[in-house]
Amino acid sequence: MSSIVSSPARTIRIGSRKSQLALVQTYWVQEQLQKHFPDRTFEVHTMSTQGDKILDVPLAKIGDKGLFTKELEQGMLDNDTDLAVHSLKDLPTRLPEGLILGCVTERENPADALVVHEKHKDKQLETLPAGAVVGTSSLRRLAQLRHHFPHLAFKDVRGNLNTRLAKLDAGEYDAIILAVAGLNRLGMSDRVHQIIPPEVSLHAVGQGALGIECRTDDTEVLEILKKVLEHTPTAQRCYAERAFLRELEGGCQVPIGVNTSIEGDTLTLTGLVASLDGQRVIKDTITGATADAEQLGIELAQRLRQQGAKEILEEIFIQVNRSGGLKEVLQEQE
Numbered sequence: 468m469s470s471i472v473s474s475p476a477r478t479i480r481i482g483s484r485k486s487q488l489a490l491v492q493t494y495w496v497q498e499q500l501q502k503h504f505p506d507r508t509f510e511v512h513t514m515s516t517q518g519d520k521i522l523d524v525p526l527a528k529i530g531d532k533g534l535f536t537k538e539l540e541q542g543m544l545d546n547d548t549d550l551a552v553h554s555l556k557d558l559p560t561r562l563p564e565g566l567i568l569g570c571v572t573e574r575e576n577p578a579d580a581l582v583v584h585e586k587h588k589d590k591q592l593e594t595l596p597a598g599a600v601v602g603t604s605s606l607r608r609l610a611q612l613r614h615h616f617p618h619l620a621f622k623d624v625r626g627n628l629n630t631r632l633a634k635l636d637a638g639e640y641d642a643i644i645l646a647v648a649g650l651n652r653l654g655m656s657d658r659v660h661q662i663i664p665p666e667v668s669l670h671a672v673g674q675g676a677l678g679i680e681c682r683t684d685d686t687e688v689l690e691i692l693k694k695v696l697e698h699t700p701t702a703q704r705c706y707a708e709r710a711f712l713r714e715l716e717g718g719c720q721v722p723i724g725v726n727t728s729i730e731g732d733t734l735t736l737t738g739l740v741a742s743l744d745g746q747r748v749i750k751d752t753i754t755g756a757t758a759d760a761e762q763l764g765i766e767l768a769q770r771l772r773q774q775g776a777k778e779i780l781e782e783i784f785i786q787v788n789r790s791g792g793l794k795e796v797l798q799e800q801e
């Protein structure tokens with residue numbers, strides 16, 4: 468008599484940062500996977516990343532070097548974990564050899580929000596008084612808001628969402644800018660005071676979506692991710708956005724914003740590059756087939772570069788590296 472013994476399905480190990488937002492996102496991913504594969508085990512492994520530890524260096528100085536992702540990536544390369552859940556916005560556009568963006572989940576609202584101190588609860592961006600201190604550590608938000616509201620003052624703010632909100636409530640800022648998606652996911656939608664429209668400020672590449680990374684050769688995990696978690700329209704939009712950023716960026720965080728939409732088989736991508744003082748804004752829109760998402764991103768980047776983005780990016784690269792980062796860039800210009 469022969470017996471057929473099938474080997475038990477392997478346990479899938481999910482890497483995550485330890486921040487509250489990261490955990491909410493990771494447990495959501497775990498739950499979706501568990502629902503589709505009730506007989507499998509999905510384990511969460513938490514890790515601290517460099518970005519969670521270095522809280523005193525302005526992000527602009529550090530740039531897009533995978534500060535929030537490196538340790539999670541090493542976990543997969545060392546075979547300690549099988550996938551990693553990221554806010555897609557924090558995932559560099561170039562991944563290490565051996566790793567791949569396995570899927571992109573359905574996007575939350577990708578816009579930024581104005582969150583105000585209680586004393587400004589009857590105000591909007593347009594009506595905040597001159598000199599009001601607005602907290603943001605993003606060059607993208609800074610440049611676009613300066614362009615429209617040159618009478619406001621801008622100040623660096625770091626730390627996780629709760630830390631930033633505590634600093635606002637303690638009176639260190641009159642208002643801060645945060646992603647709507649993060650606040651929604653943490654059950655703090657009530658702190659969204661005003662959703663900033665794309666005419667005022669374009670959002671970051673990948674904002675509001677989760678990107679799940681895995682080993683390039685792990686076909687089993689790749690199949691599971693695509694089947695359970697991939698949201699095709701979000702993925703197409705984000706592939707266009709990431710190709711746009713990849714084609715433009717050069718070693719440090721720069722004021723680059725995007726907006727995308729899909730209608731039928733047509734994708735529309737708007738991209739922007741701004742100077743730090745908000746004086747110069749280069750913005751253009753491209754439309755084409757969703758199937759050519761990445762090509763559209765590359766083409767739009769090339770167009771913006773020809774329209775003057777090249778000079779802006781070179782200037783910022785020199786400025787940020789010469790000074791101590793955003794904090795000093797801000798002081799220099801005020």
Ligand SMILES: NCc1[nH]cc(CCC(=O)O)c1CC(=O)O
Nearest residue numbers: 554556645646648649674675676
């Ligand atoms: N680097 C910060 C970060 N990374 C992801 C989010 C939440 C929003 C998202 O998923 O895009 C945030 C907070 C913020 O920008 O306010």
